[in-house]
Amino acid sequence: MNRKPYIRKIPTTWWLQNGSYRAYMLREFSSPFIAIYTGVLLVGVIRLYQGPEAYDAWLTALQSPLSIGFSVIALALALCHSLSWLKLLPQVMPIQFGETKVPQAVLVGIHYAVFITVLIIAIVVIKP
């Protein structure tokens, strides 16, 4: 008997099919925003090098509604991106002591603790 395997087409909306795919696409979607924000910060460093007036102009530009709006979106997506990686981290770097594997929740918990500590230090130390 002749075989005639049928190959199903993948819809272009495959990434909407379930929560895992949507979470993955959101993680990838956040990347350009983080890249653009990194570019904005780099411009800030260059403006700082150019002198106080240039740096003040950059700070003023950051206060425009467009810039604030972009920063809020970039912050939300950066948080989303970072937290998604914290969730995945124990799969990439499992830690084992002797015959005991460190539970995934403990590894994630430690990273959250470090993340929040660094955040607090950054907010306290780097005052405007």
Place this chain on the structure above:
Amino acid sequence: MPELTIDIEVLRYRPETDDEPSYQTYTVPYQDDWSVLDALNHIKDHMDGSISYRWSCHMAVCGSCGMMIDDVPHLSCKTFLRDYYPNKVKLDPLANFPIERDLVVNIEGFLEKLESVKPYLIHAPDDPLNETEYLETPAELIRFKQYTMCINCLLCYSACPEFALDPDFTGPAALTLAHRYNVDARDQGTAERTRIMNTEKGVWPCMFVGACSEVCPKQVDPAAAVQQIKVASVFDWYKSLLPFQDGE
């Protein structure tokens, strides 16, 4: 009391007569201790003997009865009608594989990939097998034990969007078994497998969606294995840049 029933919607494809698959609905008796596989066996035995599907052990060990149940990959033997009742249950063959007939898919591509990653213990040719004991301590066993639980049911391939988009991708289960042997202290085949896993069809197409681990019925966590291979590959690449290589 009238007998309770549930509708099972099955994708049928008979290559000798059909140009494309279509759904056929069977109304079967509802019993809360029936798995989806029990319902299929009832259809096969009492309603339509022409329906085709794979199964063997009925206890989540053989890995034969994987299918899409309401568009999610599951083993039909450990998925129960009571979790869907009173709604209908929609059955499709495992996604991302060519349909051979009804719920049976063609898995030849997977078998070739599995063979390609050399999923067995490899010893160096000059290794004196008959003179040495190959011990594995409990601590060493824990490093890979979860990966030995893979039953090759292919649910992970059906969940993997990378495999959906590129059928040549080596894929979760085969890569996981490669990793299982790489981290086995008795094995000496890592270099051979690394050559295969570092190709463009090896680990690197994986985008770490993680869906493979979510659907795995044996908690093997293939996504973890694939990421750990990537980490090992990066170290291997840096090592290759060193001026003095092993054995030189």
